[in-house]
Amino acid sequence: MSTVDSNEIKSEQNRVDHVIRKIQTQADHTQQLYNQAHFETRSVESNYSQNAKINTFEADDRIETNAEVQQQKGLVARAVENETILKRQVATYKELQNSPYFGRIDIQDPGETTAEPLYIGTASFADEHENFLIYDWRAPISSIYYNGTLGNVSYQTPAGKMTTDLVKKRQFSIQSGKITNVFDTNETVGDEILQEVLGQQNDTYMANIVATIQKEQNDIIRDTTSDLLVVQGVAGSGKTSAILQRIAFLLYHSRQSLNADEIVLFSPNRLYSRYISDVLPSLGERNMRQITLADFLSQRFQGLNVETLFDRYERNSQTKPDIQSLTNFFESSEFMQLIQNYVLELTPDKIQFTNVMFEEKPFFKAADIQKIYTDLPSSMNPADRFLKTKNTLIKQLKNRIDQEADADWIHETIDHLSNEEYNNLIGKKKLRAFESYDDEIHYLGRKLAAKHFRVIYDALFNNYFVDIYSQYAQFLKQVKIPNTISTATWQKNQFTFQQSIEYHQLRLMDGAPLLLMRDLLTGSGRNRQIQHIFIDEMQDYSLAQMVYFKHAFPNAKFTLLGDSEQALFKDVESPQTLLTHLKNAFHVKKANLITLNRSYRSTYPITSFAKKLLPDGDQIQAFNRDGDLPSIIIRDSVSTINQALVKNCLKELQTYGTVAILTRNMAESQQVSENIHRTTKATLLSDADLALPKGVLIMPIYLAKGLEFDSVIAYDISQNNYPDESSLGILYTMASRAMHNLTLTSIGAVSPLIHGVVNDQEHLVKIK
Numbered sequence: 063m064s065t066v067d068s069n070e071i072k073s074e075q076n077r078v079d080h081v082i083r084k085i086q087t088q089a090d091h092t093q094q095l096y097n098q099a100h101f102e103t104r105s106v107e108s109n110y111s112q113n114a115k116i117n118t119f120e121a122d123d124r125i126e127t128n129a130e131v132q133q134q135k136g137l138v139a140r141a142v143e144n145e146t147i148l149k150r151q152v153a154t155y156k157e158l159q160n161s162p163y164f165g166r167i168d169i170q171d172p173g174e175t176t177a178e179p180l181y182i183g184t185a186s187f188a189d190e191h192e193n194f195l196i197y198d199w200r201a202p203i204s205s206i207y208y209n210g211t212l213g214n215v216s217y218q219t220p221a222g223k224m225t226t227d228l229v230k231k232r233q234f235s236i237q238s239g240k241i242t243n244v245f246d247t248n249e250t251v252g253d254e255i256l257q258e259v260l261g262q263q264n265d266t267y268m269a270n271i272v273a274t275i276q277k278e279q280n281d282i283i284r285d286t287t288s289d290l291l292v293v294q295g296v297a298g299s300g301k302t303s304a305i306l307q308r309i310a311f312l313l314y315h316s317r318q319s320l321n322a323d324e325i326v327l328f329s330p331n332r333l334y335s336r337y338i339s340d341v342l343p344s345l346g347e348r349n350m351r352q353i354t355l356a357d358f359l360s361q362r363f364q365g366l367n368v369e370t371l372f373d374r375y376e377r378n379s380q381t382k383p384d385i386q387s388l389t390n391f392f393e394s395s396e397f398m399q400l401i402q403n404y405v406l407e408l409t410p411d412k413i414q415f416t417n418v419m420f421e422e423k424p425f426f427k428a429a430d431i432q433k434i435y436t437d438l439p440s441s442m443n444p445a446d447r448f449l450k451t452k453n454t455l456i457k458q459l460k461n462r463i464d465q466e467a468d469a470d471w472i473h474e475t476i477d478h479l480s481n482e483e484y485n486n487l488i489g490k491k492k493l494r495a496f497e498s499y500d501d502e503i504h505y506l507g508r509k510l511a512a513k514h515f516r517v518i519y520d521a522l523f524n525n526y527f528v529d530i531y532s533q534y535a536q537f538l539k540q541v542k543i544p545n546t547i548s549t550a551t552w553q554k555n556q557f558t559f560q561q562s563i564e565y566h567q568l569r570l571m572d573g574a575p576l577l578l579m580r581d582l583l584t585g586s587g588r589n590r591q592i593q594h595i596f597i598d599e600m601q602d603y604s605l606a607q608m609v610y611f612k613h614a615f616p617n618a619k620f621t622l623l624g625d626s627e628q629a630l631f632k633d634v635e636s637p638q639t640l641l642t643h644l645k646n647a648f649h650v651k652k653a654n655l656i657t658l659n660r661s662y663r664s665t666y667p668i669t670s671f672a673k674k675l676l677p678d679g680d681q682i683q684a685f686n687r688d689g690d691l692p693s694i695i696i697r698d699s700v701s702t703i704n705q706a707l708v709k710n711c712l713k714e715l716q717t718y719g720t721v722a723i724l725t726r727n728m729a730e731s732q733q734v735s736e737n738i739h740r741t742t743k744a745t746l747l748s749d750a751d752l753a754l755p756k757g758v759l760i761m762p763i764y765l766a767k768g769l770e771f772d773s774v775i776a777y778d779i780s781q782n783n784y785p786d787e788s789s790l791g792i793l794y795t796m797a798s799r800a801m802h803n804l805t806l807t808s809i810g811a812v813s814p815l816i817h818g819v820v821n822d823q824e825h826l827v828k829i830k
């Protein structure tokens with residue numbers, strides 16, 4: 063890396079000033095357009111709400127008003143879209159004015175005598191003559207900046223592979239329009255600027271990394287061919303960053319065919335969802351959809367309380383081997399295959415149809431439903447047969463509604479309708495005259511009867527005429543169990559399942575198999591619109607859950623990222639094994655595995671300490687950034703440790719914006735909070751929290767997944783709390799959340815997992 067001479071810096075600063083002036087002019091113009099668009103949206107919207115008073119309660123009304131409403135809605139949507147685009151542009155210009163670009167590449171194409179400089183930033187910007195003053199970091203030519211060393215380089219364009227000569231690569235730091243740092247480099251992206259970026263304090267939420275993307279990260283971001291991309295990356299290696307820049311890249315490259323709503327990211331917890339939410343908007347893109355596994359499951363099991371990973375972890379962190387085998391069986395892809403076989407071979411007499419009740423009497427009897435199903439051709443697949451059955455039931459319900467429309471009680475109700483009730487029922491219809499009075503009465507009667515039987519319609523619509531839970535119980539009864547599970551355990555398991563259903567609870571391990579069974583049997587639950595699924599912290603998902611996702615999102619490409627060493631909930635699995643399992647379970651053609659071994663988050667001393675905890679930690683490369691040694695505070699009682707904790711928090715707060723105290727579980731967090739809240743103003747975070755305040759934070763480790771903090775205090779890493787190997791993932795995850803400072807506290811002797819590191823010859827930690 064070489065420094066740039068002062069004359070060159072001056073002329074670069076002149077160019078920055080020039081570009082910023084151009085951006086300013088464009089920004090002013092766009093702001094005017096935006097104000098105009100905003101005004102237009104308001105007027106179209108108010109027009110819409112006056113014209114489209116819709117009665118959406120009755121299905122018939124919905125159809126009738128649909129055409130007019132659609133037209134109005136279209137107008138509003140277009141106006142809003144226009145406004146949104148302009149708003150985003152204004153925001154992009156604001157970002158560019160602050161820091162218009164971060165890189166420059168000089169390329170000399172074959173046959174040219176001079177090199178052409180190109181500047182790379184977070185978005186493209188062209189002047190009034192269509193000269194590109196800034197190239198978007200995602201443009202094909204920009205890949206050279208991330209990939210190539212000086213000399214002959216190639217890059218992909220829509221027209222195929224191009225080659226050129228890269229004669230200069232320059233990196234800039236520009237803040238508030240001023241160049242603060244500039245280097246010429248032959249490396250991918252040099253360490254100097256990266257060091258500067260990483261040394262800055264965390265401002266609570268994640269920032270984009272486009273100026274300093276590293277080569278392996280770039281491979282993840284720009285992979286457009288894999289159906290299944292698996293990333294094993296050590297803690298702090300930029301997996302989450304790679305996800306977000308990859309989404310921005312995909313959106314840019316498939317502008318016409320992909321939008322942010324067709325991308326779903328499964329996040330480890332809700333805090334994380336907020337933590338990353340600023341990155342895509344800072345790149346001028348809309349956020350993808352985000353959901354946690356717990357929310358995904360509870361949306362699909364309305365009325366049941368689905369156990370979460372956190373519940374399971376809180377309940378029982380040390381599981382007996384027999385129970386572990388049971389869980390492993392339920393969470394395997396083989397188990398999902400057994401479900402699939404079971405549904406395919408299910409004969410009509412074995413399907414658990416159930417009465418559809420109305421006013422405490424069966425409206426449709428299970429036996430009759432079964433007969434409809436049985437009479438359909440057995441060559442049909444279960445889902446089609448089920449759908450036909452459902453349609454027949456709906457038809458029967460409609461006939462019944464027609465009959466009921468002329469019932470005496472209905473006529474009587476009509477006689478007593480108030481004007482308002484009458485108008486509501488008749489809706490738009492009154493505009494057209496009825497042929498006769500009888501017609502009008504019959505019409506009103508049908509409406510009332512439909513309302514009367516609405517619950518039945520809803521039950522049919524939601525497939526409540528099959529009892530999926532007892533179907534699953536039947537499945538469990540007949541399944542062949544592996545010999546690692548005793549018959550007694552299996553019987554108990556069946557009982558536990560049924561009992562939990564009675565109490566409206568669902569065990570986490572039953573979630574994916576049950577959903578698959580329901581979907582296969584009823585033909586519901588699939589979303590073909592989604593084009594990309596991202597799963598962060600994949601080590602916390604079971605293979606069964608992944609198999610279900612593949613089923614539920616059949617057209618999606620999958621990007622799965624994780625770190626097997628950070629498994630809080632299960633044993634470590636090698637990435638290659640995982641890839642093989644997934645490849646077999648997903649039946650994909652193009653699968654790719656990328657490994658990230660360089661860790662960027664923490665200072666060199668912190669990463670050196672954290673990697674020593676792991677048996678195969680040597681593969682982790684610590685990024686060279688200075689900092690204090692991690693320290694360990696050992697005291698012999700809760701009260702003395704709390705005193706030390708408070709003192710430490712207050713000291714850390716003088717330097718850092720956030721200090722996170724990480725505990726093993728919620729109970730421990732609560733206890734710490736009670737003890738230190740008054741003196742430190744600490745915030746206790748729970749699963750329900752959506753935002754990360756500044757100051758001292760207290761949370762159990764599973765809520766800190768994927769997050770990072772300026773300073774971390776790992777609470778009570780004693781022998782008592784972390785007696786054996788099974789806690790390794792927890793301790794490693796705790797240590798690797800720290801960016802600049804790490805403190806460990808212990809009540810009594812430290813955990814044997816840390817003991818070796820504390821006494822290491824290399825002096826990796828300071829004892830206080």
Ligand SMILES: Nc1ncnc2c1ncn2[C@@H]1O[C@H](COP(=O)(O)OP(=O)(O)OP(=O)(O)O)[C@@H](O)[C@H]1O
Nearest residue numbers: 271274275276297298299300301302303662663768
């Ligand atoms: N190329 C990069 N340039 C600048 N900062 C980077 C780069 N790569 C990673 N970082 C920073 O390193 C930190 C860790 O990144 P990230 O959270 O994406 O890692 P991760 O692999 O998801 O970590 P974990 O598995 O431990 O949660 C973040 O602060 C991120 O901004």
